[in-house]
Amino acid sequence: xxSRDWIRDGLRSVAGGLLAIPLAVLNLPLFVLSxxxxxxxxxxxxxxxxxxxxxxxxxxxxxxxxxxxxGVGVPIARPYRPLPDGKRLGPxxxxxxxxxxxxxxxxxxxxxxxxxxxxxxxxxxxxxxxxGLEGVLLIPLWIWLGTGWYGYGAIWPFDTVGxxxxxxxxxxxxxxxxxxxxxxxxxxxxxxxxxxxxxxxxAELRLRVSQLTVTRAxxxxxxxxxxxxxxxxxxxxxxVRLVSLGMTIGLAEEMVETDPAGARKLLAEARETSSxxxxxxxxxxxxxHPPVLAERGLDGAVRALAMALPMPIxxxxxxPGRLDTPVESAAYFAIAEALANTIRHSYAHTAKVQVRxxxxxxxxxxxxxxxxxxxxxGGTGLRGIERRxxxxxxxxxxxxxxxxxxxxxxxxxxxxxxxxTTPSSGTA
Amino acid sequence: MRVVLAEDHALLRDGLTRLLTAHGCEVxxxxxxxxxxxPALIEHRPDVAVVDVRLxxxxxxxxxxxxxxxxxxIPGMPVLVLSQxxxxxxxxxxxxxxxxxVGYLLKDRVSHVAQFIDAVRRVxxxxxxxxxxxxxxxxxxxxxPLSALTVREREVLSQMAEGRSNGAIAAxxxxxxxxxxxxxxxxFTKLDLPVSDDDNRRVLxxxxxxxx
Numbered sequence: 001x002x003s004r005d006w007i008r009d010g011l012r013s014v015a016g017g018l019l020a021i022p023l024a025v026l027n028l029p030l031f032v033l034s035x036x037x038x039x040x041x042x043x044x045x046x047x048x049x050x051x052x053x054x055x056x057x058x059x060x061x062x063x064x065x066x067x068x069x070x071g072v073g074v075p076i077a078r079p080y081r082p083l084p085d086g087k088r089l090g091p092x093x094x095x096x097x098x099x100x101x102x103x104x105x106x107x108x109x110x111x112x113x114x115x116x117x118x119x120x121x122x123x124x125x126x127x128x129x130x131x132g133l134e135g136v137l138l139i140p141l142w143i144w145l146g147t148g149w150y151g152y153g154a155i156w157p158f159d160t161v162g163x164x165x166x167x168x169x170x171x172x173x174x175x176x177x178x179x180x181x182x183x184x185x186x187x188x189x190x191x192x193x194x195x196x197x198x199x200x201x202x203a204e205l206r207l208r209v210s211q212l213t214v215t216r217a218x219x220x221x222x223x224x225x226x227x228x229x230x231x232x233x234x235x236x237x238x239x240v241r242l243v244s245l246g247m248t249i250g251l252a253e254e255m256v257e258t259d260p261a262g263a264r265k266l267l268a269e270a271r272e273t274s275s276x277x278x279x280x281x282x283x284x285x286x287x288x289h290p291p292v293l294a295e296r297g298l299d300g301a302v303r304a305l306a307m308a309l310p311m312p313i314x315x316x317x318x319x320p321g322r323l324d325t326p327v328e329s330a331a332y333f334a335i336a337e338a339l340a341n342t343i344r345h346s347y348a349h350t351a352k353v354q355v356r357x358x359x360x361x362x363x364x365x366x367x368x369x370x371x372x373x374x375x376x377x378g379g380t381g382l383r384g385i386e387r388r389x390x391x392x393x394x395x396x397x398x399x400x401x402x403x404x405x406x407x408x409x410x411x412x413x414x415x416x417x418x419x420x421t422t423p424s425s426g427t428a
Numbered sequence: 429m430r431v432v433l434a435e436d437h438a439l440l441r442d443g444l445t446r447l448l449t450a451h452g453c454e455v456x457x458x459x460x461x462x463x464x465x466x467p468a469l470i471e472h473r474p475d476v477a478v479v480d481v482r483l484x485x486x487x488x489x490x491x492x493x494x495x496x497x498x499x500x501x502i503p504g505m506p507v508l509v510l511s512q513x514x515x516x517x518x519x520x521x522x523x524x525x526x527x528x529x530v531g532y533l534l535k536d537r538v539s540h541v542a543q544f545i546d547a548v549r550r551v552x553x554x555x556x557x558x559x560x561x562x563x564x565x566x567x568x569x570x571x572x573p574l575s576a577l578t579v580r581e582r583e584v585l586s587q588m589a590e591g592r593s594n595g596a597i598a599a600x601x602x603x604x605x606x607x608x609x610x611x612x613x614x615x616f617t618k619l620d621l622p623v624s625d626d627d628n629r630r631v632l633x634x635x636x637x638x639x640x
Binding site for chain 1: 447535536
């Protein structure tokens with residue numbers, strides 16, 4: 001790590017420690033409030049009104065702690081039960097919904113210990129660097145303030161002026177240690193918070209179930225829409241042309257004796273219709289599963305796609321083998337959709353596709369040099385990508401500041417690569 | 429013969445117009461959507477309507493619904509429904525008013541121009557033209573009351589359902605007129621149907637029986 005990074009991390013953590021102290025103090029009135037509300041809960045209606053309010057405050061505080069923990073590399077998911085069907089509940093049911101959520105009680109249990117630990121660690125991460133700073137600045141302070149100092153660090157009291165000068169290296173060392181340790185203190189604080197603020201195994205499973213319910217519904221919807229689109233494309237495309245083809249040939253058959261020239265004209269028409277029908281089918285097949293994807297896998301298919309699009313697109317893709325077919329298809333269509341968006345909306349001159357994988361994650365990045373300002377909530381394109389990926393537990397993130405560049409990053413968990421068998425590999 | 433045509437694909441609309449015109453029909457109106465069909469039928473009162481099942485705006489069975497609605501207003505108005513797939517269910521709905529003058533064919537059949545024109549004429553004159561595919565699907569049903577029929581009788585029945593006369597059936601199956609009559613009588617007996625000479629009523633009876 002660069003020494004500048006190290007100092008910056010240290011300073012940021014010290015600032016975090018400074019923030020932790022008032023936040024820890026804030027926990028105490030929240031605790032008192034919670035206890036008071038619980039006692040007042042015996043009074044009819046009062047508890048029903050007050051408890052949700054206080055819980056809301058506690059949750060806001062706990063969520064802040066979760067976000068701060070996430071900032072130091074300890075992500076903590078929100079454990080609260082989702083509202084049933086996202087409906088608004090009546091006051092009584094809302095009260096019960098909060099009361100029966102174990103996360104409510106775990107938040108409550110965290111308030112005091114969290115405050116103690118937060119305060120102690122915050123104070124420690126402040127105190128050590130401050131003491132170090134004192135050592136560094138001791139001589140100037142001495143001269144400026146003119147007060148007497150008894151000693152510093154290991155030397156206590158000072159016997160000579162030389163002893164006093166030794167406070168400088170000692171102070172520097174302590175300051176350095178303070179800065180070095182501060183990030184670990186923040187992390188420790190976050191780890192402690194995670195003990196109570198993270199979802200329990202049960203809650204985690206419940207959250208997972210509700211997430212899966214949503215993504216499954218999305219996947220089923222998307223599939224049904226896809227099938228409907230294919231049916232429509234066939235019905236309005238190839239089938240119509242084939243019927244017309246039959247009709248034209250039928251007419252030509254009738255005319256062949258009486259009007260050979262007319263029949264020949266009809267046959268030429270029929271030939272054109274048959275190529276149009278084939279073109280329709282090819283187009284449809286490409287939309288279902290591009291043949292090049294079946295033949296060459298994701299990297300080859302993305303290269304082929306890039307060549308077919310009306311914009312210079314560089315492709316950096318190196319995969320050790322073939323992905324599972326469904327994942328490969330999802331990845332391909334996600335990239336295709338992202339590129340289509342780029343071409344439609346970005347006003348870019350060039351675009352770039354990067355496909356790589358780390359461990360069990362496939363990472364795809366589509367970037368362009370366009371105007372930026374893409375809004376994932378605006379169109380159906382980016383939302384579609386999100387849905388497509390979510391079915392495989394994949395995610396999409398978008399960075400598109402006004403003025404560009406736009407970068408779409410898509411991640412897909414991919415379990416395995418099967419060995420590649422391309423015609424060029426020789427042995428296959 | 430005056431024809432109203434309803435087909436949303438320009439390619440087929442033009443092709444059908446050309447084909448019908450070449451065979452002495454006058455296409456008095458060619459519409460491309462469901463809502464335009466009913467007024468056109470009521471205004472022109474054609475000798476026969478040739479209608480695609482799936483039409484805009486819903487792209488479901490607009491054409492079928494409009495045809496049924498038109499036959500409620502103008503009983504017995506001949507309608508030949510074309511589709512890219514056939515459903516016995518739709519055939520039953522078309523025939524349910526028992527008025528005859530109904531055809532239901534796969535679009536593929538237009539490539540046999542002479543047969544297609546023959547079907548249009550048959551429907552226009554109050555007969556029926558059921559697609560062999562509809563008949564085939566009905567015959568393929570398991571536990572069909574038709575299991576009592578012999579192979580020959582089934583052949584005769586499917587020809588009947590398609591709308592052929594006794595003479596035509598005899599020619600098609602290379603048997604005598606007398607044999608055809610005998611088979612038909614057997615079919616009616618086995619299926620408990622009242623005997624009738626009318627082509628159209630024969631088909632109606634068969635289909636109604638099959639869907640009872």
